[in-house]
Amino acid sequence: MATLKDATAIVGVGATPYYRRGESLPQTPLEMAGKAVLAALADAGLTVDDLDGFALYSMGFDTALLAQWLGVPDVRFTAMLTGGGGGAAGSVGLAAAAIVSGMAEVVVSVMTLQQAASRFGASYAPRGAKGAVYAAPPSPEGDFVQPSGLMAPGQMFAVLARRHMHRYGTTREHFCEVALSTRANATRRPGALMREPLTREQYFAARMISDPLCLYDFCLECDGAVAVVTTSAARARDLRHPPAYVMASAHGGHGRWGQAITWFGMPDEYFASSGHRPVAQRLYRMAGIGPGDVDVALLYDHFSPMVLMQLEDYGFCPVGESGPFVADGNIRWPGGSIPVNTHGGNLSEAYIIGMTHVVEAVEQLRGTAVNQVAGARVALVTGGPASIPVSALLLHN
Amino acid sequence: MRGVLPPEVINLSPNVWTEPFWRAAAEHRLVVPRCTACGTYRLPPSPFCFACRSQAVEWVEHPGTGTIYSFTVIRHAVIPQVRDALPLVAAVVELPGTGGCRLVGNVVDTDPEAVAVGAPVTTDWYDVREGTTVPVFRLRVP
Numbered sequence: 312m313a314t315l316k317d318a319t320a321i322v323g324v325g326a327t328p329y330y331r332r333g334e335s336l337p338q339t340p341l342e343m344a345g346k347a348v349l350a351a352l353a354d355a356g357l358t359v360d361d362l363d364g365f366a367l368y369s370m371g372f373d374t375a376l377l378a379q380w381l382g383v384p385d386v387r388f389t390a391m392l393t394g395g396g397g398g399a400a401g402s403v404g405l406a407a408a409a410i411v412s413g414m415a416e417v418v419v420s421v422m423t424l425q426q427a428a429s430r431f432g433a434s435y436a437p438r439g440a441k442g443a444v445y446a447a448p449p450s451p452e453g454d455f456v457q458p459s460g461l462m463a464p465g466q467m468f469a470v471l472a473r474r475h476m477h478r479y480g481t482t483r484e485h486f487c488e489v490a491l492s493t494r495a496n497a498t499r500r501p502g503a504l505m506r507e508p509l510t511r512e513q514y515f516a517a518r519m520i521s522d523p524l525c526l527y528d529f530c531l532e533c534d535g536a537v538a539v540v541t542t543s544a545a546r547a548r549d550l551r552h553p554p555a556y557v558m559a560s561a562h563g564g565h566g567r568w569g570q571a572i573t574w575f576g577m578p579d580e581y582f583a584s585s586g587h588r589p590v591a592q593r594l595y596r597m598a599g600i601g602p603g604d605v606d607v608a609l610l611y612d613h614f615s616p617m618v619l620m621q622l623e624d625y626g627f628c629p630v631g632e633s634g635p636f637v638a639d640g641n642i643r644w645p646g647g648s649i650p651v652n653t654h655g656g657n658l659s660e661a662y663i664i665g666m667t668h669v670v671e672a673v674e675q676l677r678g679t680a681v682n683q684v685a686g687a688r689v690a691l692v693t694g695g696p697a698s699i700p701v702s703a704l705l706l707h708n
Numbered sequence: 709m710r711g712v713l714p715p716e717v718i719n720l721s722p723n724v725w726t727e728p729f730w731r732a733a734a735e736h737r738l739v740v741p742r743c744t745a746c747g748t749y750r751l752p753p754s755p756f757c758f759a760c761r762s763q764a765v766e767w768v769e770h771p772g773t774g775t776i777y778s779f780t781v782i783r784h785a786v787i788p789q790v791r792d793a794l795p796l797v798a799a800v801v802e803l804p805g806t807g808g809c810r811l812v813g814n815v816v817d818t819d820p821e822a823v824a825v826g827a828p829v830t831t832d833w834y835d836v837r838e839g840t841t842v843p844v845f846r847l848r849v850p
C-alpha cells in the first residue's frame with residue numbers, strides 16, 4: 312500500500328518573535344501568519360510564487376484573505392484538520408498528503424495566535440462571563456461538565472493527572488521533573504520567554520492552580536506565529552537546507568476517547584493517557600521503526616503530566632512507569648536516553664499551539680539546534696493530548 | 709451549600725436528548741438513559757447508543773450512590789465570578805450498575821483535603837434557580 316513514507320520533506324521554517332500574551336499588538340494574527348509564511352519560504356529558498364497550498368489545524372484562519380494579501384498565484388489546496396491543538400503535528404501530515412496525491416506541491420502549515428482579547432485559559436468558561444471571550448457556546452454536552460466549575464483546560468487535565476497518580480503512583484515530583492528539565496533547556500534559548508532557571512524549591516512553593524497542578528505545570532499564554540513549508544522529496548533535495556523527510560504522520564484516535572477532557576467518559580483502560588496510543592502505533596508502523604529509533608522527542612506540553620502520559624503512549628517506557636522513568640533523568644538534555652523538548656517546549660519557550668515543536672525537530676535534524684542532540688537522525692513531534700484528532704509526525708534527515 | 713458556582717454562571721441548554729435528565733434533576737431524581745435495544749447505559753445522553761447505534765432509550769432511576777473516579781481542587785479563578793466560591797472540588801463520579809457511566813459535579817460542604825479517589829459519595833442537588841437543578845456530591849461516611 313502506498314503511504315506518505317519519505318515522499319515529502321520539510322524544507323523551510325519561520326516564525327515571528329514570541330510575545331507574552333497581548334504584546335504582539337498592533338499586529339493582527341493574520342499579519343503575523345503572513346510574516347511567518349514569508350520567513351519559512353525564505354528559509355527554504357522559495358517565494359510566494361512557489362506556494363500553492365495551506366494545511367491548517369485548530370480552527371485555522373482565513374486563507375482566502377492571506378492568499379489575497381500575499382498574491383499567491385494559484386491556491387491548489389487549502390484544508391484543515393478538525394479539532395484543536397491535537398492536530399499540530401498532523402497538519403504537516405495533511406500537507407504531505409496533499410503533495411503525495413498531486414493536489415499541491417509546496418504547502419505551508421501555519422499557526423498564529425494572539426491572546427490579547429481572549430485567553431485559552433478560560434476556553435470553556437460560560438460565554439458572556441467577564442473574561443470569557445474565547446468561551447464555547449453552551450451545549451447540551453457542556454451542561455454535564457461546566458456547572459462543576461471546570462472551565463479551563465488545565466483544570467480538566469488535572470483530573471486526568473490525578474487519575475494517573477492514583478492508578479500508577481505518579482507524584483508531583485515527576486511533574487516537577489518535566490517542568491525543571493524543560494526550563495533548563497529554555498534557559499539557553501535566546502527567543503524563549505522563560506529563561507530564568509527554575510528550582511525544585513520554587514516549583515513546590517508555587518501557587519496551586521488546580522490541584523494537583525501548580526503554576527509551573529501550566530504552559531505559557533503567548534502570541535506569535537510559526538510556519539513550516541513542506542514539498543516533495545525530489546524538490547527538497549535542491550533547496551537551501553538538508554531536508555527533514557516526513558517518515559510518517561498519523562492523526563485520529565479512539566472514538567470513545569472523543570471529546571476527552573470535556574466529557575470524562577473515556578474507558579478506564581486509557582482514561583489516564585494522552586489519547587495518543589492508537590496514533591503512535593500507526594505512526595511507527597508507517598515509518599517502520601520503533602521508539603528505540605527516536606533520537607529526540609518534541610512532545611506537546613501544555614501541561615506537564617501530559618508529557619508523562621505521552622512517554623508511555625509512544626512506548627519510551629511501559630504504561631504507568633513514566634514517573635520513575637523521568638525521575639531517572641531519561642528526558643534530560645544532554646545525556647538522557649530520550650531528550651524531550653530541547654527547545655523549552657510550551658512550558659518555557661513559547662506556546663504557539665505546538666508548531667514550535669515542529670521547528671525544533673527540523674533544527675535538530677539540520678544539526679543547528681541550540682541544544683543539539685549529537686547525531687540526531689530521527690525526531691518525533693506530537694500534537695496536543697486533546698479531543699480527537701490527536702496527531703504525530705516522524706521526521707528524519 | 710458551600711463549594712458550588714454562583715447561579716449567574718450556570719446556564720443550561722438542554723436538547724431533546726438531555727431534557728429528561730434535567731427535568732428529573734429538577735425533581736431531585738437521578739436518571740440515566742439506557743439503550744432499549746441492548747441495555748447499554750450512556751452519559752451524557754446522546755442520540756445514539758455507542759454499542760449498537762439504536763436510538764431507542766429508556767430512563768432508569770439511579771440511587772445516586774457512587775465513588776469518586778478522579779477530581780481536582782480548583783484554587784484559581786479563571787473568571788472573576790468564581791472567586792468567592794473557591795476552593796471548588798470538581799469530581800468525576802462513577803455510578804455503579806451503569807457499566808461505567810460517570811457524572812461530573814462539585815463535592816460540596818467538605819474540606820477539600822477529605823476528598824480522595826475511591827471515596828464513596830451520594831448525589832445531592834443544587835437548586836440553581838426555578839427549573840434549573842444540577843447534581844452535586846456529598847462524601848458518604850461509611
Ligand SMILES: [Zn+2]
Nearest residue numbers: 743746757760
Ligand atoms: Zn444499544
